[in-house]
Amino acid sequence: MAEGGCTKTEEEERQGIEEDTQSFHGVGVCKWFNVRMGFGFLSMNSREGEPLEAPVDVFVHQSKLHMEGFRSLKEGEKVEFTFKKSSKGLESVRVTGPGGAHCIGSEKRPKGKSVQKRRSKGDRCYNCGGLDHHAKECKLPPQPKKCHFCQSVSHMVANCPAKAQQSSPGSQETPFSLKGEEEVQNYSPPLAEITN
Helix, strand or coil: CHHHHHHHHHHHHHHHHHHHHCEEEEEEEEEEEECCCCEEEEEEEEECCEEEEEEEEEEEEHHHECCCCCCCCCCCCEEEEEEEEECCEEEEEEEECHHHCCCCCCCCCCCCCCCCCCCCHHHCCCCCCCCCCCHHHCCCCCCCCCCCCCCCCCCCHHHCHHHHHHCCHHHHCCCHHHHHHHHHHCCCCCHHHHHC
16 A cells, blocks of 8 residues: 555656646736736636636736836736746746737836936946937037036036035044044154153
């Protein structure tokens, strides 16, 4: 009996592996989708062309959506999809609109800092400050150098009066490293050291 139990377990494992790699076709609607996190759930109404008695939830990640640009789903949007069984439940493999068309997507976009894209330093023209070209492509003649803080051509950022006013009074003192050098230069040894 022990051998039969082991054989049965091996067969069950093989069937489980086959089920994991096997994909199915489903039709339904988007139950909900979090545009900031990029995932949600589909409510499957039909599996392999057969209507279901009760809708079944299928996980969807934005990377599986068939569409261009920002990928998301609108709540209630009709979708067709292929899905597979995984250790966590049902997961979509590819999601399209009806008939294989692109998904419509949500009008919502993530809010907050994650939306703002930081520009690298190389994306700005050093000559005129324009964002659409680099200095070597600038159509203007060489421009005078400016203060990075207030944009004045009369001084550089190190000598900017506007920046000095904005700084706290304590920061206008001599920096610590310079204080240490001044103390070394102004150092006078005690008389006891000189006599020895």
